[in-house]
Amino acid sequence: MKLPSPNLTDQTCYASIGFGFDAKNNDFKVVRLVSIFKGFDFEKDQPPAVEVFSLATGEWRMVTASLPPICLLHGCEPQAFVNGALHWLACKRSAGFKIHSFILVFDLEDEVFCEIQLPNISSELQYSVAVYGNYFVLLQTERLLCGGFQKLWLMEEYGVVSSWVKLLNCAFCLGEGIPRAIGFRRNGKFVFDFNQEEHVSEEFETQEIKDLLFTPCLCTLGDSYVESLVLLDKPANTAVTY
Structure with missing residues (x-):
């Protein structure tokens, strides 16, 4: 399934991707965290913008109710989907201007962020x-x-x-x-x-x-999967008849 172009397509943007299943709303979702960083300048940097593609609607939309902290994600590393949430490795500046690494969590059902140490x-x-x-x-x-x-x-x-x-x-x-x-x-x-x-x-x-x-490829990633009868070219919240 080919997704439509996302809302944020600026070439200077730094995007990290996540994919998972929203069991509460019976919907598959793709999540993009998009950032532009200026050396962790807290006067200029902003939290990553968040947009979600929903299989149920077939569209991208911006998430504004819950925003992540100002942080830098490890964009080339895979995310992990577990316990109904997406997980990325991230880092931010803590007290004393030291770099603090943590796990950024996005709950797919309620679409809110939290952190795991x-x-x-x-x-x-x-x-x-x-x-x-x-x-x-x-x-x-x-x-x-x-x-x-x-x-x-x-x-x-x-x-x-x-x-x-x-x-x-x-x-x-x-x-x-x-x-x-x-x-x-x-x-x-x-x-x-x-x-x-x-x-x-x-x-x-x-x-x-x-x-x-x-023989491995230049960039090899591995992930877990769960078999499903969902048809990705059909909205997840509608019945399919034959």
């Missing part, structure tokens, strides 16, 4: 968000001079910061390449991209690594 990790590390089963997880890469670590954090109780637990701490050497976490296979195995040269999966408990034997 990260576990106690350094903001200088590379990380991304994903879904593992029904849980919200954080994939973390820590690079060292001789190699590094790939870590997996899982939030056992959604929205409760104290429930972050570390499930995986996998070491790698410099000669092995630097893995980039992509997501999970259906059987729950961790999937890595090694320097855009190969994809491998790893078993949590045994840490057994398997080459998936396919």
Whole structure:
């Protein structure tokens, strides 16, 4: 299904995309967060503009009732849809002009924003968000001079910061390449991209690594899905007869 052009199409805009299902209104939605940043100048910067495409209406509309904070989203990283909400990694300036990383959350049903704090990790590390089963997880890469670590954090109780637990701490050497976490296979195995040269999966408990034997693209993303009988070329809130 090809979407119509969004309302905000300025080439200087910085857009992050999210997609998910609104169970309350039986509607699939695409969300765009659009920002123009000027070096975190609080006198000039504004919160990202928010627009939503609804499958039920087939149109884009602006969201003004709830706006996110002034923040910078990691636009190239995938979002995670879990618990009826979209999640993006973001950062903003806190007291003392320090950069504070957090997870920006947009509830698709009520269309309101909130924030979830990260576990106690350094903001200088590379990380991304994903879904593992029904849980919200954080994939973390820590690079060292001789190699590094790939870590997996899982939030056992959604929205409760104290429930972050570390499930995986996998070491790698410099000669092995630097893995980039992509997501999970259906059987729950961790999937890595090694320097855009190969994809491998790893078993949590045994840490057994398997080459998936396919050539990655320049920018590879992974996401979870749920099978559905919804026809994307038909409004989600109307009946389809045959």
